[in-house]
Amino acid sequence: AQKITQTQPGMFVQEKEAVTLDCTYDTSDPSYGLFWYKQPSSGEMIFLIYQGSYDQQNATEGRYSLNFQKARKSANLVISASQLGDSAMYFCAMSGLYNFNKFYFGSGTKLNVKP
Amino acid sequence: NAGVTQTPKFQVLKTGQSMTLQCAQDMNHNSMYWYRQDPGMGLRLIYYSASEGTTDKGEVPNGYNVSRLNKREFSLRLESAAPSQTSVYFCASSEEQGLRNQPQHFGDGTRLSIL
Numbered sequence: 001a002q003k004i005t006q007t008q009p010g011m012f013v014q015e016k017e018a019v020t021l022d023c024t025y026d027t028s029d030p031s032y033g034l035f036w037y038k039q040p041s042s043g044e045m046i047f048l049i050y051q052g053s054y055d056q057q058n059a060t061e062g063r064y065s066l067n068f069q070k071a072r073k074s075a076n077l078v079i080s081a082s083q084l085g086d087s088a089m090y091f092c093a094m095s096g097l098y099n100f101n102k103f104y105f106g107s108g109t110k111l112n113v114k115p
Numbered sequence: 116n117a118g119v120t121q122t123p124k125f126q127v128l129k130t131g132q133s134m135t136l137q138c139a140q141d142m143n144h145n146s147m148y149w150y151r152q153d154p155g156m157g158l159r160l161i162y163y164s165a166s167e168g169t170t171d172k173g174e175v176p177n178g179y180n181v182s183r184l185n186k187r188e189f190s191l192r193l194e195s196a197a198p199s200q201t202s203v204y205f206c207a208s209s210e211e212q213g214l215r216n217q218p219q220h221f222g223d224g225t226r227l228s229i230l
Contacts, residue, residue, distance in 0.1 A: 004157075035218055045158075045205060045221035091157050102173060103148070103219060105157030 002027045004092050006106035013082045014114050020067070021077040021090050021109045029096030034075040035103070036066065039089040048090075051075055082113045117141050121206050121222035128196045128229045136191040136225050138206030146209045147189035148173075148219060149181060151202040158205060164189055196229045203227070 003026040013019035025034065036048040051059045051066045059066040067076040079086055092106040122137045140147065145166045150158040150173075160173030164183040178200060180192045189208075193200060203226050207219040 037221075043203065044223050045207075047218040047220065050218055093157075102160055102163065103158075105159070107155070107157045 002029070002032075002094055002096055002102075002104045004094050004104050004106035006092055006109050008109045009107075010110045010112070012112050012114060013079075015084060016081055018078060018080045019082055019111065021079070021092075021111065023075045023077065023092035023106060025073050025075060025092075025094050027073075027094065027096050032094055032096040034066070034068070035093040035095075036064070036075075036077045037091045037093060038086075039091065039108070041088070045091075049077070079111075084113050084115060087111060087113045119206055119208055119220055119222035121204075121225050123225060124223065125226045126228070128193075128227070130196060130198060130229060132196050132229075133192065133194050134196065135193075136204055136206075136227075137188070138190065138222060139188045140206075140208040140220070141187065142208060142220065143186070144208035144210055144220075145186070147183065148207040148209075149179070149189070149191045150205045150207065151175065151200075152205060152224075153202050161191065161204075198229050201227060201229045 005024045032053045034051045038046045049059050049061045049064045051068045058068050063080045065078045089108045089110050091108045093103045095103050119140045148163040149161040152158045159175050162181040164170045167186045170181050182190045203224045205224050206222045209219045210217045
């Protein structure tokens, strides 16, 4: 079975500072993908970044980067230079080679950016 | 540039009533999904359709049925609504996963309340 754990229910960060949102996972699949989504208060789910388990480098997308530590089974999202518009729920999700059509989501972290 | 379109956006039902949530995507994706999101929780997979003509159960299928009408459309039906099915429902689609996990693209959600 696959499991995603996000241990930070809520986080605060000062505007313009960097913040790390934690995500750990558990899977027996030899190949898997890790995803981060943002859910603003308006409710839509916005795809941010993807990391494949065999990717040699950590993924980056603009101000988002993924700190992937395979041995520790962690895939933390780093947001640099936080903006007020970054205030939202953030979900980590995973799919695996044997269950590639099934996404497993964590419970989310609510990020509040303070001016 | 619609992406994934869900209808309706809001619905209130009485216990025992039935209804169908509609979902359509215009990205020519093979795979489509239905999730529910309860307060303070991540998304849980109800059903998915890996390709036209196939459907499979996800994590929480009880009380629901689905129909993959064609490649574009994937509907979710509640035959006899129960208060426990009060939730926000998300439809998503993705390219065929293959060897590389693909992100899922989400609709804006349907907020369903059952009295």
